[in-house]
Amino acid sequence: MNNMPNVKIGVVAVSRDCFPESLSVDRRKALIAAYTKKYGAEHIYECPVCIVESEIHMVQALEDIKKAGCNALCVYLGNFGPEISETLLAKHFDGPKMFCAAAEESGNSLLDGRGDAYCGMLNASYNLQLRNVKAYIPEYPVGDAEDCADMIHEFEPIARAVIALSDLKIISFGPRPMNFLACNAPIKQLYNLGVEIEENSELDLFEAFNKHAGDSRIPEVVADMEKELGAGNKKPEVLEKLAQYELTLKDWVRDHKGYRKYVAIAGKCWPAFQTQFGFVPCYVNSRLTGEGIPVSCEVDIYGCLSEFIGTVVSEDVVTLLDINNSVPKDMYNEEIKGKTDYTLEDTFMGFHCGNTCSRKLAFCEMRNQKIMARALPVEVTNGTLEGDIAPGEITFYRLQSTADNKLRAYIAQGEVLDVRTKSFGSIGVFAIPEMGRFYRHWLIEKGFPHHGAVAFGHFGKSLFEVFKYIGVDVDEIGYNQPAGVRYPTENPWR
Template identity: 60%
Template sequence: MNNLPRVRLALVAVSRNCFPKSLSENRRRRVAEAYRARYGELYELRTVVENEDDMRAALAELRAAGANALAVYLGNFGPETPETLLAQAFGGPVMFAAAAEESGEDLLEGRGDAYCGLLNASYNLKLRSVRAYIPAAPVGDAGAVAEMMGEFLPIARALLGAAGLKIITFGPRPQDFMACNAPIKPLFGLGTEIEENSELDLYQAFLAHGGDPRIPGVMEEMAAELLPGGAPEAPLLERFAQYELALLDWAETHKGAKDYVVFANKCWPAYQHFFGFVPCYNNSRMAARGIPVSCEADVYGALSEYLGMCVSGDIVTLLDINNTVPADLYASEIAPRYPYSATDVFMGFHCGNTSSARLRRGRLGHHVIMCRTAGMETSMGTLNGNIIPGGVTLYRLQGTADCRLTAYAAQGEVLDVDCRSFGGIGVFAVQDMGRFYRHVLLERGFPHHAAVAFGRHGAAIFEVLRLLGAEEVGYNRPSGLPYPGENPFR
């Protein structure tokens, strides 16, 4: 996927001038060795920061090296002003970690007190309004700190991605989809740009790609991807290819000052009458290329998808938290095989935007919902299939009506159960989903769209959402831990 940032991580040691500078230097060297052995490339600063002049020298060194993410390492107590000034001036993702003491035989000249110094660093970061990543257990030996830095990589990639992202939209939200309409002001605080266009702009771009010489090649790709006999007749497949090229070219020519692009596109109800198909299958292919396209012009859904792609380095999707599992299906397929209650499970669904790589026997078909209102003729283009079982993370970053950021994340799994329905769909299981649904999703007014990362990425996604400024990140609390406002007598 070439729509993702490349993290160029640097490691800087800091030292309080009443401690041996060599203590930080030697400990930094061991951290760097441990990191390179496990994760590869790392820029190790020659400058050790003891004062503000060192901070300026370190900043110049970082810029010359092209580093875009920084690990600040307290090899001893550390100088709280220079080290946090460096984090503030650096401008990219920053983490802080500290050295554990190494030997009971060396607690005179070899004692660094970084456990204490990190407290001062954290206080000063808050004074400067710097959001730095501090690991869950931020004090450790060289191997542990190297592992913390490795865990920082996907977090840094997501933060860089948000700052370098442009969200391109086509069309307003469909009627009665105010849930997907949220103020865009918080985006600018993340560094994210937005370009809003009309559906007519997209239609004009589509028409301009008629006869594009690349169309036959894209048609061949599509035919190879779809199961034998699953590709539509050539005229419709040609329109799919024409539309895909229009989106790809728009993404490339409209990046502007940004490096990465996602889309948030209106996809009904007028769309199919003009284009002659529904765009679900195209959206699934764009997601597989690393350019998510959220449905129903859901701007924060597109941003959420992109963040999950940065963290996981893999395909993501956007699904409705859609419907309950019928009691008979639960009794026959879930209760005998899985340790989940009936309120722990639900069906996650969307009309066909999930990549075929994440579907079991995905097949191109008619959009059942659009057929009800527009008929069969223009409703082809959705990808139907059960989502492949495995671990998943549901999450969303959302702008509120009063222009704040809020978020949630929950880990679970897709069960190996035939949903017996249409679209891209799966039975999702999340522990204590019923309470999470009531006291996070409903209580805090989240819309129905959830971004889905395939795999258990909750720890990294949670940190990303916090570092982006979400005032609260909701999660599925276990039964012994009540939510604010949850009735204690029930």
């Protein structure tokens, strides 16, 4: 997956001039040693030129970490720290930044070895606010070398996402299908986030697809598809067209990314797509997403953006699913009740036609799209990847711009249960604690569309910090409230 940045965090230690500089020097060395021992040296750089005590030191440190290729910054308070110089360093560094502070080491060193960084973090935070400088501050930002090493490691996916968004282009094709107004996409917030968007017509895509007819690379892509599908290759007659379409998208990305480094796609897949292209694009979407280029369905631009954020945070494949249907009571009683602590209302089925990467499915087959085939010839609805989503931990989440250009989000951690769905498409039985209340009092109440992004693992902590960093008001980041914590709109006599 090469559609994301590599993070290199420059660690700059600071010191107030009335404290011994050696406190910050020794603590910085201990921090770097602890980080390297646990996480390796690939993503970290120790600024050696100075301990920042003044504005001149700030400039020297800034030049050094830029020269070293750092694209993220950790300001480390080895002692109280100079609130002006350290926050100017953050202000003038072009990239995500974090602050953390050294804890005192021993009760035997509280005379000449006390650093007061616990106090210094307050002044640093206040000065950051005065200067309108965004910075990530860990939940408890004071610790020993090992603690601070863990904090820096937790900052990595946050920094990676912030950097990636500043160099992302979303490429979309066509307007949303009719009756999909819920997936509205005001582009103002994309620009506010630093994201570029290129909106194209379906005719542009169709023209490019036709120009790829007979492309010499098609047989190689078909062979790769055959290898991936194995015994699940139930529609071999459509693979050549799918390969032609995959090459079309990849060449479009190559030729249209412009000055941007990273790309995601919001694609059209119905209603006219099948009759004109002669297939459905679900399987190709799944393959590109598996390569780190998320492709959302139904021109869902903010779904595409959400997928990209999850890909970068998790460094893994994601998918986009409908929060689709309830679990039948008989299935719940037979397969879930008594085997887990989940109630019926905690469960639901997440579904899409066939866009989930094969690596995230328990089993899969190339099929036709059942819903579309009810009204169209079967032969133009081939191209979906059907199968149950593999059981395991997940994070269901979405970042959305409302119709009035307000950023809003949700994050909910749960799991895919090891329960056969007995259904079609890329689909799984999901369980999220208190999902019923969350569904009613956040997803419905706040006007979210039916599409949600799924990351395979628990990444709520990182996603929450990413959303905060990029400017989502914390009151607009919803999560599944635990039992006993009432939503503002929840009827207290439920």
